[in-house]
Structures are given as structure tokens and as C-alpha cells.
Amino acid sequence: MPHRFSLATIGSLSMVVAAGAASSPVTFNKDVLPILQEHCQSCHRPGQIAPMSFLTYEDARPWAKAMKVVVVTKKMPPWFADPKFGHFANDPTLQQNDIETIANWADNGAMEGDAKDAPKSVNWPRGGWEIEPDLIVKGPETAVPAHTKNDVVEWSYVTVPSGITEDTWVTSMQILPSEPSVTHHICVSFREHTPDMKYNEHVWVDRPRDESGSTLPSAVGFNARIIPKSALSGSGGMEGCYVPGRVTQDYRIYGAGKLIKAGTDILFQLHYTPNGKAITDRPLVGFTVAKVPPQRQYVSFTTATPADPKVFAIPANDGNWESPAVERTFTEDVELVWMSPHMHLCGKDMTFRLVYPDSGTETVLSVPRYDFNWQLGYDLAKPLKVPKGTKLIVTAHFDNSINNRFNPDPNRTVYWGDMSWEEMMVPFFAVVVDRSVDPDSLTK
Secondary structure (H helix, E strand, O other): OOOOOOHHHHHHHHHHHHHHHHHOOOEHHHHHHHHHHHHOOOOOOOOOOOOOOOOOHHHHHHHHHHHHHHHHOOOOOOOOOOOOOOOEOOOOOOOHHHHHHHHHHHHOOOEOOOHHHOOOOOOOOOOOOOOOOOEEEEOOOEEEOOOOHHHOOOOEEEEEEOOOOOOEEEEEEEEEOOOOOOEEEEEEEEEOOOOOOOOOOOEOOOOOEOOOOOEOHHHOOOOOOOOOHHHOOOOOOOOEEEEOOEOEEEOHHHOEEEEEOOOOEEEEEEEEOOOOOOEEEOOEEEEEEOOOOOOEEEEEEEOOOOOOOOOOEEOOOEEEEEOOOEEEEEOOOEEEEEEEEEOOOOEEEEEEEEEOOOOOEEEEEEEOOOOOOOOOOEEEEEEEEEOOOOEEEEEEEEEEOOOOOOOOOOOOOEEEOOOOOOEOOEEEEEEEEEOOOOHHHOEO
16 A cells, blocks of 8 residues: 655655755765865875875875865965956865865764775876876986085076977977976977087076075076077977976867977976985976867967066065066967966965957956965966957066065065075966967067
8 A cells, every 4th residue: 555645744754864964974985085086186196296195095084184174274275366357177176065075074083984985086197197198208317416505506408309200289298307306397498400409418507696595686687598589489488387286288178289390309497406315307298199280279478577686676574566567469369278477485466467459458367375385377267369459467566574474584685586585477378379370470
């Protein structure tokens, strides 16, 4: 005989089920692991930038309380874009219910739960890669000493052959140091081969420095790049970098690629920091390769304020110094897809604005709390159409005061320089255009 229930009975049962669901314990396998896979494991796994792995319960359990603290305070995952401006494809920000799930798990015994509840493991690339490279180029070996005076190792530049024998469209790129513990940054540029090219030769300048290790003001900007700009690409030279929080450039999300011509050489810009142990770094550069040429090309730009100490000098104890702005005018229609601020320990904020030909202005990226430890790139969720004649203006502020906990010495003037205790104001950005467009013609 079929059961008959009144509406009141059904309502009571619903309340019981809801109460049961609410009281069911939060477990790692069922509730926490899916969050970690989506938002955390790209960094928190062996060979990546994070100091601990979150691939398994055994990995994550000792960090449960710490995980709660950093997600509740929103220190993790690292993300610094002001949400009022722009939407970004790589935004890892946790939803509030995810934060509450991790906090509940940590507060209630950090239980493992049933293994059957665990999602399938993510098939992450091996060997420290974020991409599955089709082509790998070996970079130069660099011996990093255990110590130097003030632990200064000047930037060096080394050219290696790419080994590419036919024009090749690449769709992503990753720079992979073998010794990230001493790698401050590695950037690469593509160069047309010339008969006088010398491979695997380190080139650098021993700059005159004071006792603190800072470049003397009279020498600021002296051979600042060593390699003349004419030897670099018209877009500004740097095609990709390894820096904290940014190791991969992926053009596939925009259906675009970069053309590397046959016989191209790769110029490495290398910056290492001694850590007390003599070590040799052997970086690799990996590329994914397009099976057919993409319709659009991805063009990277590197810009910077003047290094002249007459205009770039951050006064001692100034907590909000504004640097000269960077301006670039687009001379063709483009689609803006990516931006990344670069400063050093005194960096405070950076803002990217577009001033359109009709005088309208739009803030496309605001990073109000810049963190040198996480030099993130920001991929626009949707390419932004930028008409010819639009001006990109980038402004930044620096905190050279005692209130900046990263500031090594608020009582000295800070000038432009390569070391972290010196300063830079370098906005990076990228656009996509039709593959037939000359990348050297896009800005002035």
C-alpha cells in the first residue's frame, strides 16, 4: 500500500535532511581536495614555486591551520588586482563558501574522509613543467657562487642557438630553471642570427657600487641593458620571463601564437642571488608548437620609465612617491590581452589606463597593493578592443618609508638599478593582432 504524507510531514523530513547535511563533517577527500586542485595545486606540488605540496591528504594535513589563516585573510591564493577594474581569466580568488569549507575542515579535526569521495587526480605535467612542451631549448649553464660582496651577482646576458630550422609558430612558452632557490629572474628574447654571434658567452658589467651594494648615482643607467635595443625585437625585447608567481606565457587562450623564424637565436637575461651554497643553474625553455599557423599573433611589450637619477630618485622616508609615467600610443587597432607590473621592494601600486581617441578613459588594471614576492601577470578574460590612436598610460607609486616592512633602508634615496634593493618601474603588456601585421608597427 503506498505511503501518504501530508505537506507538514514532507516539510519536517526536509528539515531533518537539511540538518543532517549541515551536520555532516567536512573532509579532505570530498570537500577540500577539489578546491585545492582548482585553485592551489598549480603552485603547491613538487617542482613548483610553493614550498609545500597539497597533492595528497598526507601532504596537506600538517598545514591545515595555516591554510585556514591564509585563505581567511585572503593572502592565498595570491592575487592583487582591484576587482573593480577588469575581469581576468587566471583569477584564482576563492569563493566565500570555499574559504568557509577550508576553515571548517581545519577547525574540526582536518579529517581525511572516504577515499571513494576523492576526485580523480589532476594529470599535472612532470618535471616542474606547467605545459607539456613539444620543443625544449637548453639554456646556458651559470655557476652561482655561495657568496659575493653584498651578495651581488650582476645581470648577465648569454645567447644560445634555438635549434629551430624552419619557421615555427609556438603557442605557449615556459622558462624552467634547474635551481629556483637562487634564480631571481630569467627573461628571454628572440634574435636574428648574425655571423659574428658568440654562443654561451656570459656578458655583464661590473657596476660601481657603494658599501650597501647600491649602484652609485653617477653610474645609474650605465650600459643598463648591455645589449643594444636595435638587437632586440621592436616590441621591446622580452618575450617571456621566469619571476616569482609568473613562469608561463600561454597564447592558446586567445587562439594566438608567436612566430620563431628559422635560425633564430635566444638571448637569456639572467639574474641570480647567492644563498650560501655554490650551485650551477641549467635552465630550459619549453614551447608548445602549433600544428597549423594560428590566425592571430601574440605580441609582447616591455616598457620602462627613464633610469636617469635626475627624474627617477625615490626620496628617503617618502611613503608615496609617484614615478614618471610610462606612455605608449597604439598606431594600429589591437586587442589588449595581458598586463603585468614590475617593481622592486619599494613598489606600492601600479595602474594601467587607456585614453581613447574620443577622450574617454578606462582603467584596465589596478594593483593597489603590489607585492614583489608575487609578480603576477593578469590575463584578460576577454580581449579588449583598442582602436588606433589610443594611449596606454601607466602610473606607479613607491613606499620608501619605515611603514614598508620590505624596505631594507628607508633613510636612503633609492635609484634605478638591477638589484632588489634598488628600484624599477617596468610595465609589461601584450596584445593580439592578425598574424600578417608587422609587430614593430603597433606602438610608438
